[in-house]
Amino acid sequence: MASVSRMVVVGLDGATFDLIKPWAAEGKLPTFARLLAEGAHAELRSTLPALTPPAWTSAATGKNPGKHNVYNFYKVSGGGTGKLPLTPADLRSRRVWDIANVYGKRAGVVHLPLTYPPEHLDGFVVSGIMTPKGVEDYTFPPELRDELQAHVDGYRFDVDADALKVGDLRAFAEDAFELQRIQTAEMLYLFEHKRWDLLWVMFHTLDKLQHFFWHLMDPTHPAHPGATEFADVVLRFHQLLDEALAGVLARLDDDTGLLVMSDHGSCRLESYFLIMNWLEDTGFLRMKNAARSPLKRALGGMGIEARGIVQSLRRAGLGWVPRLVPGRLKAQVPQARASFARIAPHVDWSGTRVYCPSAPGSGLRVNLRGREAEGIVAPEDYDRVCEEVRARLLTIVDPKTGRHVVHAVHRREEIYAGPYVDNGADLLVETTDSYCLIEGMGPAAIVPAGQNDGERTGNHRREGIFLLAGAGARRGVALPTLDICDVAPTLLYLLDVPVQQDMDGAVAQGAIAPELLAARDVRTDQLAAPAEVAATEMSDQDRRAIEGMLEGLGYL
Ligand SMILES: [Zn+2]
Known part of the structure; x- marks a missing residue:
């Protein structure tokens, strides 16, 4: 039964x-x-x-983001001329642990984004990425922090992203492995010593390693330098995660399921x-003093032609640009990149119809009159501008490779639905795999990645992984692609809690044991919308601390 x-x-x-399956088949990841x-x-x-x-x-x-209101690390501010990090106050939906609580289930939430300040759960929270560096109040209940420090050897919360800012891959990798050992021990401690019905732990470090070490493991990557000591960093990190999963499997009882x-x-x-x-090249954006254009070359150097750039900036007399870089790092600044915040003061808004306030969000905004601070596009021209930029983007071909750079461009109404669609960018740009949107300006619109240590050479792609095992899981089956919105309803079903009717996803029944499906109906219910969390005023210090952390990870 x-x-x-x-x-x-x-x-x-x-x-x-793409990495896990071949390594698992070769016997390198036995738990996977x-x-x-x-x-x-x-x-x-x-x-x-x-x-x-998101x-x-x-x-x-x-x-979908149109209902939960999280589109990026940031939201635009100042009529499009600035941006602020998101906080839980921006979230407009209950998450699965809140719903589980309502139905009497205890939840533990560890290192998920948008969990700082930690909410008061029936259960416990250790906040995750987007927590300001240096804060002490990252757990609920507060005394959980002391408990973790007492029981987890070498416990620390903060991620050290500073090594990346100077392109020190060895220091970064060492820190990543140490942090993962700590977080694995933390997970297993909480698993064994706390009461929970739902325990959701998130490990973020793999993403960072894949961003910065991809070219070092992939001999076919154009920036592959040959064999180095870093060639197997990503594999060894997977093996560390494989051991963590073995630790979980060893502790599973007959009533507990595991989702990886x-x-x-x-x-x-x-x-x-x-x-x-x-x-700018296509006339959608205009920079002040474009004719002289030292700005473009100067900005472009940051992170792309980093080594020579500080000197050329000095020659160009662009005093404001070197301030991007802390003084002690000016000799080696591969990770520093020009951000929208630094570019915005140099944009000629009176000649700008479309701009990108934050590349990680892949979104473009129309400089719409009445909405943007210095908007010029009349509302009646909005559709035409959107279609014009979409059509142009889809024609871009990389002269070096002959490949299209942009795979698809979506209007927000085409991909989002819900009360908060208007908070999405006007257009979402999906690049072809192996191209990554960045918001800095440079010597050309397409430049090779990985020319300096500390530049990203791994990218996100849309298809992630879903692995259900333990109690309630169907045995030994490969299923067609699931949607990420299916995760919450599937978890609720497995917890024997009603699925919420306003969810976009569905219970992934193909992943569930047929005996369970026969014995347990999918129940549905609809809780009233949650009260909006009062926006806690973020101090400038906290905001800068978050921005500093995100910048270190390359998420400007
Ligand atoms: Zn991620």
Whole structure:
């Protein structure tokens, strides 16, 4: 008799079957191999954009961003001329742990985005990425922090992204492995010593390693430098995760199921697509003093031609640009990149129709009159401008490779539905795999990635992983692609809690044991909308701390 009443979710940010399956088949990842053989698995299609905050939020709410209101790390501010990090106050939906609580289930939530400040759950919270560096109040209940420090050897919360800012891959990798050992121990401690019905842990470090080490493991990557000590970093990190999963499997009882999932997959990144350059080249965007154009060259150097750039900036007399870089790092600044915040003061808004305020969100905004601070596009021209930029984007061919750079461009109404669609970007740009949108400006609209240490050479791709095992799982089956919105309803069903009617996803019945499906109906219900969380005023210090952390990870 199949029964399940508890679920543990292990989230592996950025995990892809493209790496896991071959390594599992070669015997390098025995636990993944066992999960693939004994559980139910499928590719899991992420949100648009396939980005950490909206993707985890869609997994946890079962809804598209038009309903939960999380599109990016940031939201625009100042009529489009600035941006602010999102907080839980921006979230407009219950997540699966809140719903489980309402139906009397205890939940533990560990390292998910948008969990700082930690909410007061029936259960416990350790907040995750997007927590300001240096804060002490990252757990609920507050005393959980002391408990973890007492019981987890070498416990620390903060991620050290500073090594990336100087392109020190060795220091970054060492820190990543140490942090994962700590977080695995933390997970197993909470698993064993806390009461929970739903335990959802997320490990973010894999995503970062794949961003920065891809070209070092892939001999066919254009920036592959030959064999280095870093060639197997991504594999060894997978093996560390494989051991963590073995630890969970060893502790599963007959009533507990295991879901291993990622928020999006990963693939190699060969070229940056400098969208603001392209918008300027095509006349959608105008820079002040464009004729002299030292700005473009100067900005473009940051992170792309980093080594020579500080000197050339000094020669160009652009005093404001070197301030991007802390003084002690000026000699080696590969990770620093020009951000929209630095570019915005130099945009001639009176000649700008379209711009990109945040490349990780893959969104373009129309400089719409009445909405943007210095909008010029009349509302009656909005549709025409959207269609014009979409058509032009779809024609871009990389002269070096002959490949199309942009795979699809979506109007927000085409991909989102719900009360908060208007908070999405006007257009969402899906690049072809191996091209990545960035918001800095440079010498050309398409430039090769990985020319300096500390540049990203791994990219997100939409297809992530879904692996259900343990109690309630169907045995040994490969399923067609699931949607990331299916995660929350599937978890609720496995917890024996009603699925919420306003969810976009559905219970992934193909992944569930037929005996359980026969014995347990899919119940549905609809809770009243949650009260909006009062926006806690974020201090400038906290905001800068979050921005500093995101910048270190390359998420400007
Ligand atoms: Zn992610």
